Amino acid sequence: MTPDELLDAYAEMVxxxxxxxxxxxxxxxGLVKGTTHLAAGHEAVAVGASAALHPDDYVFATxxxxxxxxxxxxxxxxxxxxxxxxxxxLCQAKGGSMHLTKxxxxxxxxxxxxxxxxxxxxxxxxxxxxxxxxQVAVAFFGDGATNIGAFHEALNLAAVWSLPxxxxxxxxxxxxxxxxxxxxxxxxxxxxRAAGYNMPAEIIDGNDVVVVWETVARAAERARKGDxxxxxxxxxxxxxxxxxxxxxxxxxxxxxERWMKHDPLDVARARLExxxxxxxxxxxxxxxxxxxxxxxxxxxxNAPEPEPAMAFTDVWADGGAAWRx
Amino acid sequence: xxxxxxxxxxxxxxxxAREMRRDPSVVCLGEDIGAAEGVxxxxxxxxxxxxxxxxxxxxxxxxxxVGAAMxxxxxxxxxxxxxxxSDFLACCWDYLANEIPKARYMTGGQVTxxxxxxxxxxxxxxxxxxxxxxxxxxxxxVPGLKIVAPSxxxxxxxxxxxxxxxxxxxVFFEHKALLAGSGPRPPDDHVVELGQAAVAREGTDVxxxxxASTVPLSLKAAEQLAGEGISVEVIDLRCLIPLDMRxxxxxLERTSRLxxxxxxxxxxxxxxxxxxxxxxxxxxxxxxxxxxxxxANVPLPFADSLEAEVIPTVDKVTEAIRRLTAY
Ligand SMILES: Cc1ncc(C[n+]2csc(CCOP(=O)(O)OP(=O)(O)O)c2C)c(N)n1
Numbered sequence: 001m002t003p004d005e006l007l008d009a010y011a012e013m014v015x016x017x018x019x020x021x022x023x024x025x026x027x028x029x030g031l032v033k034g035t036t037h038l039a040a041g042h043e044a045v046a047v048g049a050s051a052a053l054h055p056d057d058y059v060f061a062t063x064x065x066x067x068x069x070x071x072x073x074x075x076x077x078x079x080x081x082x083x084x085x086x087x088x089x090l091c092q093a094k095g096g097s098m099h100l101t102k103x104x105x106x107x108x109x110x111x112x113x114x115x116x117x118x119x120x121x122x123x124x125x126x127x128x129x130x131x132x133x134x135q136v137a138v139a140f141f142g143d144g145a146t147n148i149g150a151f152h153e154a155l156n157l158a159a160v161w162s163l164p165x166x167x168x169x170x171x172x173x174x175x176x177x178x179x180x181x182x183x184x185x186x187x188x189x190x191x192x193r194a195a196g197y198n199m200p201a202e203i204i205d206g207n208d209v210v211v212v213w214e215t216v217a218r219a220a221e222r223a224r225k226g227d228x229x230x231x232x233x234x235x236x237x238x239x240x241x242x243x244x245x246x247x248x249x250x251x252x253x254x255x256x257e258r259w260m261k262h263d264p265l266d267v268a269r270a271r272l273e274x275x276x277x278x279x280x281x282x283x284x285x286x287x288x289x290x291x292x293x294x295x296x297x298x299x300x301x302n303a304p305e306p307e308p309a310m311a312f313t314d315v316w317a318d319g320g321a322a323w324r325x
Numbered sequence: 326x327x328x329x330x331x332x333x334x335x336x337x338x339x340x341x342a343r344e345m346r347r348d349p350s351v352v353c354l355g356e357d358i359g360a361a362e363g364v365x366x367x368x369x370x371x372x373x374x375x376x377x378x379x380x381x382x383x384x385x386x387x388x389x390x391v392g393a394a395m396x397x398x399x400x401x402x403x404x405x406x407x408x409x410x411s412d413f414l415a416c417c418w419d420y421l422a423n424e425i426p427k428a429r430y431m432t433g434g435q436v437t438x439x440x441x442x443x444x445x446x447x448x449x450x451x452x453x454x455x456x457x458x459x460x461x462x463x464x465x466x467v468p469g470l471k472i473v474a475p476s477x478x479x480x481x482x483x484x485x486x487x488x489x490x491x492x493x494x495x496v497f498f499e500h501k502a503l504l505a506g507s508g509p510r511p512p513d514d515h516v517v518e519l520g521q522a523a524v525a526r527e528g529t530d531v532x533x534x535x536x537a538s539t540v541p542l543s544l545k546a547a548e549q550l551a552g553e554g555i556s557v558e559v560i561d562l563r564c565l566i567p568l569d570m571r572x573x574x575x576x577l578e579r580t581s582r583l584x585x586x587x588x589x590x591x592x593x594x595x596x597x598x599x600x601x602x603x604x605x606x607x608x609x610x611x612x613x614x615x616x617x618x619x620x621a622n623v624p625l626p627f628a629d630s631l632e633a634e635v636i637p638t639v640d641k642v643t644e645a646i647r648r649l650t651a652y
Contacts, residue, residue, distance in 0.1 A: 101431075317439070324602075
């Protein structure tokens with residue numbers, strides 16, 4: 001990454017962190033209902049990977065997908081509007097926090113059934129291969145997903161069909177409240193399974209945006225050459241609990257402290273300073289991100305709720321919901 | 326070739342082949358569908374004609390098959406996925422219940438999923454409880470899926486064309502007990518629009534609403550009853566979603582009596598939906614109670630004699646019709 005690219009990546013991570021803080025605050029003030037799964041702490045995975053992908057590559061994420069949607073080009077305003085059930089929301093308020101999707105930017109959805117989207121990503125990669133388009137598909141998922149059948153079916157299919165797909169595990173050490181090591185037969189829940197599918201795997205520092213970028217770029221290159229899928233286990237940590245209801249009391253204090261000191265924003269800032277980028281330049285990007293998110297909050301708050309008739313649109317491709325002729 | 330028998334199983338392969346010739350984005354995937362030509366021989370000739378680039382053999386991975394079909398459908402292809410026996414849909418039910426039918430809705434219309442999941446459905450061949458179920462009612466419980474279940478070879482071809490061309494996801498139930506049956510080969514570019522029921526036999530005394538395997542069954546019952554002076558109209562629904570209730574209600578205007586014949590279990594069967602619409606919108610058309618002849622609420626037993634005990638038979642249908650005409 002050039003200093004400018006790294007600066008952009010840093011700014012993108014700050015924008016995501018700020019948007020997630022807004023989501024948290026809006027939830028606390030009763031303006032976001034349901035639940036949110038914040039990805040604060042995971043930003044480097046989404047931003048590093050997005051920087052390494054082409055604009056027309058495909059991305060599939062989980063219910064913890066705010067960072068992927070934003071990194072892929074969804075705006076803070078449309079994301080916050082979606083969370084606040086506004087008609088200007090990314091999915092016209094029919095998706096919500098767990099389903100952020102921006103198909104026009106290759107962000108093909110956030111899926112709330114653990115592991116379900118891994119076969120879909122394999123399918124999108126299969127489609128790219130059939131069309132000879134040179135596109136790559138990426139599935140981001142949690143460590144918990146590695147124990148579900150769809151993970152194994154997707155890896156095997158991707159390997160035997162040599163598909164241009166990247167499986168990127170955000171290993172944050174916990175599924176909901178249970179440490180992943182307590183329920184998994186191998187120490188590295190994703191990477192240790194790769195050998196069973198004859199697939200190359202890498203374990204990386206998922207909090208270093210440069211490392212993520214380099215790894216994903218290499219794997220994507222491999223995939224585009226026709227050399228098949230790669231499994232990447234990015235080690236990271238979530239700053240908050242699993243979802244809004246969870247204060248994350250189950251995590252040892254020293255573990256939390258250790259990871260908080262390895263915040264992806266700090267890691268990137270240190271890299272920028274080492275490259276000679278001035279603190280003022282960095283602060284300027286911080287300010288811009290803050291202003292963008294403040295404006296997004298205001299705009300989303302002022303947007304109208306969806307018309308009730310919207311409940312009956314878009315079941316079918318003709319735009320409607322008629323089940324009888 | 327007019328004298329060569331055109332079977333229901335030929336019609337499946339022919340229907341797919343016609344669409345694959347027409348549209349290069351149509352691709353097939355499933356277990357043993359390639360060189361082996363399908364365990365039910367419903368993909369005969371496809372691998373030979375279209376090759377491994379368009380007809381893909383998969384591992385035994387029902388989630389991967391339907392999940393990959395979904396991903397491909399979202400990105401410009403029109404996949405036709407085979408799930409060998411419809412019972413196995415349970416292994417990938419997440420995709421049919423949670424993923425495929427909701428993607429368009431919950432993204433506010435951003436994503437379209439034009440795929441077909443084909444599967445061999447129903448009893449009658451003595452495969453036992455885990456390979457014999459009629460499960461079209463499973464799909465009926467999920468808003469967002471179109472459901473096709475043809476009863477004859479010409480409809481297989483015509484409905485396959487409509488299903489593959491549909492921009493919506495379609496579950497296509499091929500009935501195992503009908504595979505060997507034959508009928509006329511439909512003309513080129515034969516398309517049967519989804520959601521158009523057919524009047525398989527005209528009659529004036531009783532309307533029988535049937536689907537797939539229960540259509541020939543009901544026609545046989547109608548034939549028998551004609552000898553007793555009872556005139557039976559048989560409606561072949563062809564699709565459950567979209568559901569053509571107009572044709573049913575119009576028929577009841579003439580007959581005023583309704584029997585619904587479905588192979589899936591009575592509990593939660595599609596007949597319940599047909600009957601509830603008639604009760605809601607056509608109550609005045611009726612001169613008698615409605616009868617449902619349906620599968621019993623038990624797993625399907627193995628022995629022929631036991632199976633006949635629990636799924637609809639010609640005798641059960643004639644009996645229901647006689648009782649209604651005598652009411
Ligand atoms: C099939 C399925 N089972 C259970 C759940 C409930 N659930 C939601 S998130 C979650 C934990 C997933 O953990 P992980 O895959 O590590 O992802 P993370 O939340 O850490 O990003 C569980 C069990 C679900 N959504 N889907």
